[in-house]
Amino acid sequence: MINKMTHVCVYVLNQESAFDFYTNKLGFKVKMDVPMGKDARWLTVTPPEQPELEITLFPVAVGTMFNEETVQSMTTLIRKGTFGPGVFTCKDVYATYEELKSKGVEFMKPPTKEFYGTEALFKDDSGNWFSLAQLV
Amino acid sequence: MTTAQYPKVYLYKRIVQAKLFIDSNYAGNIDLDNIADEAYFSKFHFIRLFKNIYGKTPHQYLTAVRIEKAMLLLRANKPVSEVCFSVGFESVSSFGSLFKRMAGVTPSAFLEKQQQLKLQILNTPLKFVPGCFIHQNGWGRK
Numbered sequence: 001m002i003n004k005m006t007h008v009c010v011y012v013l014n015q016e017s018a019f020d021f022y023t024n025k026l027g028f029k030v031k032m033d034v035p036m037g038k039d040a041r042w043l044t045v046t047p048p049e050q051p052e053l054e055i056t057l058f059p060v061a062v063g064t065m066f067n068e069e070t071v072q073s074m075t076t077l078i079r080k081g082t083f084g085p086g087v088f089t090c091k092d093v094y095a096t097y098e099e100l101k102s103k104g105v106e107f108m109k110p111p112t113k114e115f116y117g118t119e120a121l122f123k124d125d126s127g128n129w130f131s132l133a134q135l136v
Numbered sequence: 137m138t139t140a141q142y143p144k145v146y147l148y149k150r151i152v153q154a155k156l157f158i159d160s161n162y163a164g165n166i167d168l169d170n171i172a173d174e175a176y177f178s179k180f181h182f183i184r185l186f187k188n189i190y191g192k193t194p195h196q197y198l199t200a201v202r203i204e205k206a207m208l209l210l211r212a213n214k215p216v217s218e219v220c221f222s223v224g225f226e227s228v229s230s231f232g233s234l235f236k237r238m239a240g241v242t243p244s245a246f247l248e249k250q251q252q253l254k255l256q257i258l259n260t261p262l263k264f265v266p267g268c269f270i271h272q273n274g275w276g277r278k
Contacts, residue, residue: 042261056269064272064273102156
């Protein structure tokens, strides 16, 4: 029986820039930063109050996992906002929205009341979108 | 709903600015009364609103930020006394006791543990990556 999710992969277009976005803008903590040879790095971050869920910032780059054609396709899809990897929750969505906006985070939707709480939508620096929700 | 329409937007903006001020100036001698003044609140009103949003008083939040930054510096291998002063504490003993209360270990024990971890990562990086990713990336191949 499956009981937990421990790792989730977010594909990013530039790992260094994603590192800055997720740590300095979103305030996530670095869990693992492991150099894997000359050009690779295993980088995971966690939401501040959920250290057991590692978000892997996985670069879309030509290598063993992706060939050039795949990289091109994924880059196009990520840039145009095809992927919405998940929902983050917060204690106060209005305050979090104001803070992230002041740090330059791009919002697709301001805090809006829904039947399950209040929700905003933002994009990471690659184009992946996330929900930011204050649940009731 | 637009940003201008949500409830008490001006209050949120002021409290968030105060929080960001602490985030940027934690290393200095921050006077929390001044922050309340700058946010145009009475001290008690400011503390209450701040705590409602962040779950901590501004003072508790400042201490938490300082300890978080201290952890980052210790991870970067900085000596304990240097870390203490560079995150805004004025005494190594008060830094040590607050750090232990929040991190569960003393700053020097934390530093030592981080140094050991770094060495392990350097020597055996594959032990820190899930096997499926090692396989998919071909990292384990010689």
